[in-house]
Amino acid sequence: MAAREKLNDLLMDVFLLDDGELGDELRRADLDTWDSLGTVSLAVGVEEVFGYHMTPEEATGLESVGGLVALLRTKGIEIE
């Protein structure tokens, strides 16, 4: 499975989204499920799927899906 597909599956499961809602422009402020607990779930999911353990500062500093993609890229995880 491609990295983008893995990321989309992860986001759908963490934030309980449908396919159509996904995109790098999706912001934390747009989702009621991207709250502090959603941030915890996202960090757990990123570690499961990509093997990268986000620091609390990285996880709480994310403001959008694009921000997550950019963070993962800096860790050598390329999301097409």
Place this chain on the structure above:
Amino acid sequence: MRPERLDVDSMPEALLPPVVTWASSAVASAVRAELGLEPTDPGPLPSGARTLVVCGGGTLIDRAKATAKRRPEPVRVVAVPTLWGAGAEASPVIVLNGSDGVKEIAIDDAFLPDARVVWPEPSATAPTALRRAGAGDVWAHTLEALISPLAGDSIREDAAALVHELLPLTPGGEHATTWLDLSARACALQSRASVGLAHGIAHQLEGPLGIGHARVVAAVLPSVFALAVAEAPRWEDVAAAHELDAERIAARLAQLADPEDLSAIRAALSEYWRAILRDPMTRTNGFLVRPAHLDAFSGVAA
């Protein structure tokens, strides 16, 4: 900060008069006969009260904590759990059942009881099924803390030590004093690391199904633990670091569940699964709980 641990014999030293006593109906007569205290109906405390002794389960103890500690001049709380599991006597968390069916959850160190009393007799004579379910809650607090994403090394070390102490004990078996002490320690861990999927399921199902919290937790914990071993990113490392044997733990957990509870829970899981996924307790689980994980419970019924 932990509540002072007292035995029944040393409890009177902790009671600053005037003392008010609340007791669940199951132990009211024993409270009179063995503790020498006169229970009154739970409600507003009389002005001037300085100590509230509460003998019962987690629900009554949490109500006592809220009542006593929310007063302008807080009253001492001496908590006497009548069974292990909930651990309310050692927790800064309160869970209150609202009249509208919605639970109020609050966390504050101010809610910690001032003392917890180990009174093994009521636990020792409780029905085996309740003792076993309470053991499930102790196990769940321990295992969910062990792999919690909010836990640091110190919490994991404490949780792993608890696992080693729990393993030799038959769930619901003898050793009431030991179970009460382990229950308090497990709950103290839970208050620092939160809980996970087993509690998220219980939170959503215990009301609609009319099955007590500990019974739901005990019923689903074997499946939740199996998922954790397969999915939790840190299980392998934690298990290796603390010499934890998943098969041995699973064998103990398999002794927890009541077959009738299992059937009722399985029948309801699919209807409530989305609410379970959104439950705050599920969202601090040690692995990401996904919609597809519902399938893992298909064999949960006996």
